[in-house]
Amino acid sequence: MKNKPIPAQIEFRDVTKIYGQVAAVRNLSLTVGRGEFLTILGPSGCGKTTTLMLLAGFEAPNRGDILIAGKSVAAVPSYRRDQGIIFQSYALFPHLTVRRNLEFPLEMRGMRAAERAKRVDRILERVHLDDFGGRLPSQLSGGQQQRVALARALIADPPILLLDEPLGALDRNLREQMQGEIKGLHKEFGITTVCVTHDQEEALTLSDRIIVMRAGRIEQTDTPEALYDRPATRFVASFLGEANILENPGFNVETDAAQPSGTVAMLRPERIWVAAPAAPKRADANNRQSVSGTVDDMIYAGPLRKYHVRVGSSLLVVREPVASGQQIFRPGDEVRLDWLRSDLRFVTV
Known part of the structure; x- marks a missing residue:
């Protein structure tokens, strides 16, 4: 008996984004299933970051449509999309403590102080930072700052999590450690996750499915194992591993x-x-x-x-x-x- 297909959470329908004379994304169509961890992989300039920015609402497509839960969001601004976003720079407020960084998105949603405190306590415990709530970001290591950024993105229970080169600023050992954290959090929260990276090992480790992009188009998409073992093109074979x-x-x-x-x-x-x-x-x-x-x-x-x-x-x-x-x-x-x-x-x- 075949598994039932996962219902679509995100859809790109023939999306094109043009900057001047350059098409950064060309006729892009893809579907991300509910609860799936999808990684967009490719070299610099392939269109992967533009794709994420279109999904986040920081860019608007010139042609095509983007749907979330069956509704078009192509014209919806980023602040009205219920998404958690983590950038490579973490984007933590340097003047606020860890606890205040985590409370801020809840406060913007009008959540009462008592409920905010409970949520912050729970997420701090989950990311192993129970004793760090009173510290400023500058008093944390890179791995600890990454955990705070993850906690802040997850604390409001968004249906979608977007990761833009989330581990690029960490050394190898910390990257491997945080890969395990991200994988565990994704399994626990079940959030539909779209990650952009140029790190092949990271993509293979984290993903349910990988899209390899080239020159604004999808070169191939498949599970990590299938993509590595059965690449369709010379480009994919050479880009994903040796x-x-x-x-x-x-x-x-x-x-x-x-x-x-x-x-x-x-x-x-x-x-x-x-x-x-x-x-x-x-x-x-x-x-x-x-x-x-x-x-x-x-x-x-x-x-x-x-x-x-x-x-x-x-x-x-x-x-x-x-x-x-x-x-x-x-x-x-x-x-x-x-x-x-x-x-x-x-x-x-």
């Missing part, structure tokens, strides 16, 4: 099925096995292609090693998890690479 594009590689690429016209073979670096030339073949060798190459470079990156291996006219990237007792190859070493033919993907050029 990809070996086997175009005129200097060796014959073996496939289990005929390669569709207009496509090129692609192989993810972690799908390649590296070994010494004389190492025993794997049990499934009949399903694999094997090639010989020379290590051009080895990069140690903590949990993994990355090899650049010269094979024919190509420089293939190989990633393997670091494990005790494994053989380590150095530049100039001869190696054997092999991979399952079924791990090849064909992407349009």
Whole structure:
């Protein structure tokens, strides 16, 4: 029995936004389901931030319509849209304490003081800042300020949460920690969330679904796993993680099925096995292609090693998890690479 479809919470219908002679967003149509965590991913200038600003009401479309809960909001100003928004800069009031920052949106809604205090207490406890209500933002760390910004966006129970590069100002460890916080809060509150980022790992970690944009249009949309494992285009394959594009590689690429016209073979670096030339073949060798190459470079990156291996006219990237007792190859070493033919993907050029 198939799952029932999630009812639409947000819809873009053929939306175009033009700045001067440049179309930042072109004929954009998408649907975000109720309770879904959708991430819009893409390089600078692809239109992802403009899309978020259109949804937030800070920009108006030149053509098309935007609907929330079935009602058009294209002409509705931002302050009349019931949304929580978190910017990369957090946008906390520097002269107000944490508690007053959190009370402010409730006060603007006319909530009584006693109820405001209860809500603030609850949200401070949820984001692990119970003892920080009397501090100013300048007295908090970056991660603590991010938690306050999350709390302020959630405290009024908005049906939609918008995130604009929310973790861009944090270091790696804090980013990973806050990814867990955001994911947990989304699961707990069930708020329809739209996030804009250029960080591929962040998008893969947080999202129910990812949209990859390019030049104002949607290049591909799918679940994180499907998007990474089955990219439709060369652009998506190369933008979302690393990809070996086997175009005129200097060796014959073996496939289990005929390669569709207009496509090129692609192989993810972690799908390649590296070994010494004389190492025993794997049990499934009949399903694999094997090639010989020379290590051009080895990069140690903590949990993994990355090899650049010269094979024919190509420089293939190989990633393997670091494990005790494994053989380590150095530049100039001869190696054997092999991979399952079924791990090849064909992407349009």
